[in-house]
Amino acid sequence: MTKIKNPILILVFIICLVASSANLLAQEETINNLEAKNAATHYLKTFELLKYPESKKINALIQSVIRNGWQKDDGTLEKILAKNELSFNEFKKALLIKECDFTFGKKYKYLIDKEPIDLIKIKSLFNLLLLKGRSYENQENLDNAIDTYLSTLILAKHASQDDTLISKLIALNLEETTYVLLTDYFIVAEINIGGKERISKFLELYKKVHFLGNELVECEKLSFISTMQMLADNIQKQVTEKNIRNNKMRTPRAFKNDFMKQVNDLADEYYGNFEKAIETNQEEDWNFAIAEFESFKKETNPTVEMVKDVGNMLFKSIINDADGYNKVVTRKIVSTALTVAMPDFRKAAQSYYSTLKKLKLLLD
Numbered sequence: 564m565t566k567i568k569n570p571i572l573i574l575v576f577i578i579c580l581v582a583s584s585a586n587l588l589a590q591e592e593t594i595n596n597l598e599a600k601n602a603a604t605h606y607l608k609t610f611e612l613l614k615y616p617e618s619k620k621i622n623a624l625i626q627s628v629i630r631n632g633w634q635k636d637d638g639t640l641e642k643i644l645a646k647n648e649l650s651f652n653e654f655k656k657a658l659l660i661k662e663c664d665f666t667f668g669k670k671y672k673y674l675i676d677k678e679p680i681d682l683i684k685i686k687s688l689f690n691l692l693l694l695k696g697r698s699y700e701n702q703e704n705l706d707n708a709i710d711t712y713l714s715t716l717i718l719a720k721h722a723s724q725d726d727t728l729i730s731k732l733i734a735l736n737l738e739e740t741t742y743v744l745l746t747d748y749f750i751v752a753e754i755n756i757g758g759k760e761r762i763s764k765f766l767e768l769y770k771k772v773h774f775l776g777n778e779l780v781e782c783e784k785l786s787f788i789s790t791m792q793m794l795a796d797n798i799q800k801q802v803t804e805k806n807i808r809n810n811k812m813r814t815p816r817a818f819k820n821d822f823m824k825q826v827n828d829l830a831d832e833y834y835g836n837f838e839k840a841i842e843t844n845q846e847e848d849w850n851f852a853i854a855e856f857e858s859f860k861k862e863t864n865p866t867v868e869m870v871k872d873v874g875n876m877l878f879k880s881i882i883n884d885a886d887g888y889n890k891v892v893t894r895k896i897v898s899t900a901l902t903v904a905m906p907d908f909r910k911a912a913q914s915y916y917s918t919l920k921k922l923k924l925l926l927d
Contacts, residue, residue, distance in 0.1 A: 602721050603665045605657035612650035615687040616643055629693045629744070633701035644695055651695070654688065658714055663721035674789040680725050682733050689715055689737050693744065700748075709758055712748070713765050715741045723774050726782050731774060732911060735918045742921035749925075766926055773919075776841040779911045784834040787904045791826040791897065795819045818893075825897045833859065833901065837908040844916060849909060856905065863898040 616622060621639065628634055657663070665680045692715050699708035715737060723734035745762065748754070754762075799819050836852035 600660045600662070601667065602657040602660035602663040603667065605653050605660070606663070606665070606721070609650050609653040609657065609688065610681060610684040612647070612653055613684060613688060613691075614643075614646045614650070615691065625690055625694050628697050629690065629740075633697045640694065641698065644691070644698060647691055650688070651692075654692075654714075654718075657721065658717050663724045665725060673793040674786045675793065679727070680722070680730060682722075682730065685718065685722050685733065686737075689718060689740075692718070693740070696744075705754060705758060708748075709754070709762060712741055712745055713762065716765075716769055720769070720772065726778075727786070728779060728783050728906060728911065731779055731782070732914060734774075735914045739914075739918045739921055742918065742925055745925055746921070763926060766922060770922060770926070776844075776912060776915045777838045779915065780834055780838040780841055780908060783904075783906060783908075784830050784838075787834075787901065788826055788830055790904070791900060792823065794900075795822045795826075822893050822897070825894055829897055829901055833905070841908060841912045841915070844912065853909065856902075859898070860902045863895070863902050 616625070621643070624634075624640065625643075628640065666677060671677045692711055696708045696711035696715075699705070699711060719734040719737040719741070722737065723731050725731075749759070796819070799816070833852075833856055836848075836855055840848040840852040
């Protein structure tokens with residue numbers, strides 16, 4: 564039988580400011596004492612105004628400039644920056660706000676219903692900001708170049724507040740790119756003492772408000788439990804609507820309580836192992852978490868056919884409770900869902916610690 568491929572891992576591989584000097588000179592204001600508003604309001608307007616080139620050739624040129632610095636331009640790149648000036652100006656407003664909530668406070672019964680943020684737009688904005696920073700470098704306007712590069716870290720911070728694994732991984736990707744660029748910038752650019760102190764002060768504050776590694780696990784755990792809650796609710800509703808009754812079945816509520824207990828117990832155990840491993844980042848903790856989960860996965864042995872039949876298995880489970888059938892099947896269902904949903908936390912942790920290492924090198 565065909566083994567399930569983790570869909571979240573696939574998402575992981577997909578991963579692949581302009582602010583005035585005054586905006587970022589007061590680092591405490593931009594990091595610690597920002598207005599209690601929602602930066603997402605300005606991001607939505609920024610995205611509407613964003614004009615990112617569709618040409619693969621031009622995009623490749625942008626990436627080359629980001630990596631290697633400004634090159635001889637026939638006017639194409641400067642025109643792109645000029646077309647996006649309104650978008651940059653709107654982005655400046657987002658920089659002055661600490662919190663960013665793209666749901667605008669909307670409550671979701673199930674996290675799977677939450678509308679994802681536009682990560683493609685975020686990445687496009689990020690590329691254009693780095694391009695503008697390179698343009699400032701070319702003009703020998705180092706203050707604005709520094710402000711622009713630092714503003715991309717606020718963009719990353721806002722993206723990470725979406726509180727999903729994919730958003731946090733992309734935030735790490737943005738941070739790492741900026742750290743590498745700033746490291747190279749220190750080597751080749753004639754940055755004065757004031758500029759260096761400004762960068763260091765910003766990075767020290769940024770490090771203090773950065774999300775913790777265990778949040779990579781916690782957001783996935785909550786998402787898994789929420790999805791299982793939705794599955795249990797749907798089956799309970801079907802049984803209630805069809806008014807199925809026999810002398811063997813328990814009430815739908817009793818079934819759901821038992822089902823969710825297994826969900827929470829298994830989630831606490833296996834997500835908990837990975838949470839500890841990310842917190843300590845010790846080899847023995849990683850080995851334990853991975854070995855325990857591999858053993859559990861071998862016992863469960865999830866297949867495509869099993870996943871497709873989860874709803875039917877659960878439905879049968881609730882109306883057939885003879886000889887412990889319910890507990891056996893519900894555990895099998897939860898186990899199958901868990902092994903399919905579990906992402907590669909070791910890879911996520913490597914990205915997290917690699918990024919923090921680059922930040923530490925910059926600060927040193």
